[in-house]
Amino acid sequence: MSAEIIDGKAFAKQLRERVGAISADFAAAAGRKPGLAVVLVGEDPASSVYVRNKGKATIGANMESFEHRLPAETSQEELLALVDRLNADPAVDGILVQLPLPSHIHEQTVLTRISPDKDVDGFHPVNAGRLATGLDGFVPCTPLGCLMLLKDRIGHLAGEQAVVVGRSNIVGKPMAQLLLRESCTVTITHSRTRDLFEHLRTADIVVAAVGIPRMIQGEWLKPGATVIDVGINRTEAGLVGDVDFDSAVKVAGAITPVPGGVGPMTIACLIRNTAVAAHRNAGIALDRDAI
Numbered sequence: 268m269s270a271e272i273i274d275g276k277a278f279a280k281q282l283r284e285r286v287g288a289i290s291a292d293f294a295a296a297a298g299r300k301p302g303l304a305v306v307l308v309g310e311d312p313a314s315s316v317y318v319r320n321k322g323k324a325t326i327g328a329n330m331e332s333f334e335h336r337l338p339a340e341t342s343q344e345e346l347l348a349l350v351d352r353l354n355a356d357p358a359v360d361g362i363l364v365q366l367p368l369p370s371h372i373h374e375q376t377v378l379t380r381i382s383p384d385k386d387v388d389g390f391h392p393v394n395a396g397r398l399a400t401g402l403d404g405f406v407p408c409t410p411l412g413c414l415m416l417l418k419d420r421i422g423h424l425a426g427e428q429a430v431v432v433g434r435s436n437i438v439g440k441p442m443a444q445l446l447l448r449e450s451c452t453v454t455i456t457h458s459r460t461r462d463l464f465e466h467l468r469t470a471d472i473v474v475a476a477v478g479i480p481r482m483i484q485g486e487w488l489k490p491g492a493t494v495i496d497v498g499i500n501r502t503e504a505g506l507v508g509d510v511d512f513d514s515a516v517k518v519a520g521a522i523t524p525v526p527g528g529v530g531p532m533t534i535a536c537l538i539r540n541t542a543v544a545a546h547r548n549a550g551i552a553l554d555r556d557a558i
C-alpha cells in the first residue's frame with residue numbers, strides 16, 4: 268500500500284487563482300490593487316529565491332509588489348524607519364520582513380514594529396495572541412496552508428489525534444493553535460522530546476516542522492496517518508523534508524512531498540492574507556470563507 272501524495276503545488280495554484288479573481292474585484296471597487304511590501308536585508312541566496320517567487324505570485328494575483336532590498340549592514344534603526352514608512356503608506360496593505368535577519372538586528376523588535384493590521388505573516392505578538400484567544404487576526408502562512416491541506420483531505424478534524432513536531436513561533440506553535448481550534452487533540456513535541464515514536468504511534472495527523480532532515484521514520488507512524496512535512500532542508504541529496512519520505516509513504520494514508528507540498532501553500536496563503544488585509548484596510552467586505 269502506498270500513500271496518496273498531497274499535491275500542494277496544484278492546490279496552491281487554485282488558491283492563487285481564487286485570490287487573483289478577488290483582487291481584480293477589489294481593484295474595481297477600491298480604485299487600486301492590493302499591495303504587498305517585501306523587505307529583504309542582506310544577500311542570503313535562499314532568501315532571494317523566496318523573495319523573487321513571492322514577487323511573481325503577487326503580480327500573478329493582480330496585486331502590487333513593492334520590493335525593498337537593503338544591504339546586510341543596514342542598521343536596526345534604518346530598518347525600523349522603513350517599517351514605519353510602510354505602515355503609513357496607504358498603497359501597502361501587507362508587510363513581510365524576510366527572516367532570518369542579520370544577527371545585529373533584533374527580530375522581535377522589528378516584527379513588533381509592523382502594524383498588526385498589515386502583518387500578513389501573522390508574526391506580531393498581537394496576532395499570535397488573537398490566534399491563541401480565538402479572535403480574528405492574521406494567521407501565519409505556513410500553518411494556515413497546512414490546515415487547508417488537512418481540511419481538504421480529512422474534512423472534519425474534530426477529535427482527531429494530532430502531533431506537531433516542532434515548537435517555533437512561525438510554524439509549531441500557531442499550527443497547534445489552529446488544530447486546537449478545529450477540536451483536535453493536540454500534542455506538541457520537539458527536538459528534545461523523549462521517545463517521539465511513542466507519541467506518533469497513535470497520531471492521525473502528523474505535522475513535521477522540526478528542521479531535522481528525514482528525522483521522522485515511517486515505522487513510527489500510525490498506518491493511514493496524514494503526514495504534512497514542513498521541512499525544507501538543503502542537503503547533499505538535494506531538498507528534503509523532516510520526514511523520511513521513502514519509508515513514510517509505505518505507512519501513511521496521505522503525505523505531502525518536498526518540494527511541491529507545503530512550500531507553495533505558504534506563498535499562496537501570503538497573497539491570501541494580503542487580499543484579506545486590503546479589504547479590511549479599505550473597509551470593503553470580503554466573505555473569508557470564499558478563500
Ligand SMILES: Nc1nc(=O)c2c([nH]1)NC[C@@H]1CN(c3ccc(C(=O)N[C@@H](CCC(=O)O)C(=O)O)cc3)C=[N+]21
Nearest residue numbers: 317363364365366367388499526527528530531533534
Ligand atoms: N517573514 C518571513 N515569512 C516567510 O514566510 C518566510 C521567511 N520570512 N523566511 C524564509 C521562509 C521560507 N519560506 C518558504 C516559502 C516557500 C517555499 C517554497 O515554495 N518551496 C518550494 C521549493 C523551492 C525550492 O526549490 O527551493 C517547495 O517546497 O515546493 C519555501 C520556503 C518562507 N519563509
